[in-house]
Amino acid sequence: MKLSISVAIAIAFGVIVLLGYFVDLPLLRLLTDIFLRYASILAAVALWVGLVNLFAVHWRKVKRSEKGSPYSVIVLISFGITVFIVAYFGPTAKWSLWIFNNIQIPIETSLVALLVVILVFATIRMMRKRLNWFTLVFVGAALLMLLGSAPLFGVELPLLHGPNGLRALVSQIAVAAGARGLLFGVALGTIATGLRILIGADRPYGG
Amino acid sequence: MNFTALFSVGVLGLVFVLVFLGLIVLFVVYERSHQGRPLRPIPAFDRIRREIGLAVEAGKRLHITLGRGGITGQEAGSALIGLQVLERIARTASISDKPPVATSGDGSLAILSQDTSRAVLRTTSGESQVDPSSGRLVGLTPYAYAAGTLPVILDEQVAATILAGHFGSEVALITDAAERNGSLTLAGSDNLSAQAVIFATADEPLIGEELYAAGAYLNAGPAHQASLRAQDILRWVLVGAILAGAALKLIGLL
Numbered sequence A: 001m002k003l004s005i006s007v008a009i010a011i012a013f014g015v016i017v018l019l020g021y022f023v024d025l026p027l028l029r030l031l032t033d034i035f036l037r038y039a040s041i042l043a044a045v046a047l048w049v050g051l052v053n054l055f056a057v058h059w060r061k062v063k064r065s066e067k068g069s070p071y072s073v074i075v076l077i078s079f080g081i082t083v084f085i086v087a088y089f090g091p092t093a094k095w096s097l098w099i100f101n102n103i104q105i106p107i108e109t110s111l112v113a114l115l116v117v118i119l120v121f122a123t124i125r126m127m128r129k130r131l132n133w134f135t136l137v138f139v140g141a142a143l144l145m146l147l148g149s150a151p152l153f154g155v156e157l158p159l160l161h162g163p164n165g166l167r168a169l170v171s172q173i174a175v176a177a178g179a180r181g182l183l184f185g186v187a188l189g190t191i192a193t194g195l196r197i198l199i200g201a202d203r204p205y206g207g
Numbered sequence B: 001m002n003f004t005a006l007f008s009v010g011v012l013g014l015v016f017v018l019v020f021l022g023l024i025v026l027f028v029v030y031e032r033s034h035q036g037r038p039l040r041p042i043p044a045f046d047r048i049r050r051e052i053g054l055a056v057e058a059g060k061r062l063h064i065t066l067g068r069g070g071i072t073g074q075e076a077g078s079a080l081i082g083l084q085v086l087e088r089i090a091r092t093a094s095i096s097d098k099p100p101v102a103t104s105g106d107g108s109l110a111i112l113s114q115d116t117s118r119a120v121l122r123t124t125s126g127e128s129q130v131d132p133s134s135g136r137l138v139g140l141t142p143y144a145y146a147a148g149t150l151p152v153i154l155d156e157q158v159a160a161t162i163l164a165g166h167f168g169s170e171v172a173l174i175t176d177a178a179e180r181n182g183s184l185t186l187a188g189s190d191n192l193s194a195q196a197v198i199f200a201t202a203d204e205p206l207i208g209e210e211l212y213a214a215g216a217y218l219n220a221g222p223a224h225q226a227s228l229r230a231q232d233i234l235r236w237v238l239v240g241a242i243l244a245g246a247a248l249k250l251i252g253l254l
Helices: A002-022 A026-063 A069-089 A094-129 A133-149 A166-198 B009-033 B043-058 B076-092 B107-124 B142-155 B171-181 B192-201 B208-217 B222-250
Strands: B061-067 B101-104 B135-137 B158-166 B184-189 B204-206
Touching: A002 A026, A002 A166, A002 B009, A026 A069, A026 B107, A026 B135, A069 A094, A094 A133, A094 B142, A094 B171, A094 B192, A133 A166, A133 B192, A166 B009, A166 B076, A166 B192, A166 B208, A166 B222, B009 B222, B043 B061, B043 B076, B043 B158, B043 B184, B043 B204, B043 B208, B061 B076, B061 B107, B061 B142, B076 B107, B076 B158, B076 B184, B076 B208, B101 B107, B101 B142, B107 B135, B142 B158, B142 B171, B158 B171, B171 B184, B171 B192, B184 B192, B184 B208, B192 B204, B204 B208, B208 B222
Parallel strands: B061 B101, B061 B158, B101 B135, B158 B184, B184 B204
Antiparallel strands: none
16 A cells, blocks of 8 residues: 555656646646755755765774774764864855865865776776777777877877867767767666656655 | 647657657557567676676675766666666575675665665565665765775675766776776766766676666566667657658758
């Protein structure tokens, strides 16, 4: 019974929101707007539940002295300090922004720098493990785009640069067409996933 | 003829969705009464089925990471597919000592992943108690999410990492950790940048709509096979519409 009620609620709300996108009726638009606002509020509550889960997982790791527990201690201390400062001083206060600008941004920037190295190594690894036509086209296109985008000490290669160059030709025709094809596939898959939920075939809710 | 009014986005969109829905329902009925056409082989799904068996035998864990997209935005589709994959894998690996662990970068997804694990436990072993760490929120920004996922891969005896959801280029940090750990990576995303990175870094990349076929390949039910067939038909309809539109534009009718 409980499951039937949750399915009925999901289908009813889903149908109303979907119709609100396509049918221009003031009542439908109002209902869609209200439901989406409720969804945003619930997502914010879910965020808090998720943060409690994050804290609990690391707390348990420290209590059981599992592998990597010293890092969990750092997470817990940082978590506590950040929550206290942001709750006490406010999210846009000087100290809150100090944490953001001097701790979070530098750490994330260093991860971006690391990403470049990882991608270069991954490409070499891919060439060794999976050398086929798709890999060659992929690496060739990536190198062409890099060469075409990077400044070559002010040198412009006539075949590569410019509005009729190879880079523009590949990016505007081959890459754009390929990307649109992939996006069509993704869009069809997303609609199919939504429709399966609307007919109650998929139920990622209610246990 | 007023083509603009006839093909207004609202009307055309609603018709498209209704046709899609009709095709899915039609194919569900057909799949139930007939033995459906076999699906084209996708090596990634064969490999993950084999890997689940090996992980259960070796007493290792499977890790599913659901990305950092929410369930209310455009990226919800891939996240919901991730939950579907989690459900199928948790069910298949339910006899294992180490149940699969799910990580995500969104609060709602963390709750839903725990809910999915609980539902599988309830139907397979009659227990409703679920380990709270089986569905974890690991970080809220893209790089915090990637960094939070790494200890799960490196410290928790993970045999395979399945990435299904919304990611950005930070996905490379996760696949690289799995590679260094010697575990299999199967990955798919709705984001094109992430798909490019996944193609270069994952053992088994799922490109384009292949991620959305996961339910059909992991035997999640006739609705999944039916929606796959409906997608195939509508893809050809779209190709025809694009070509017809280009031809009409060329002769000056549009």
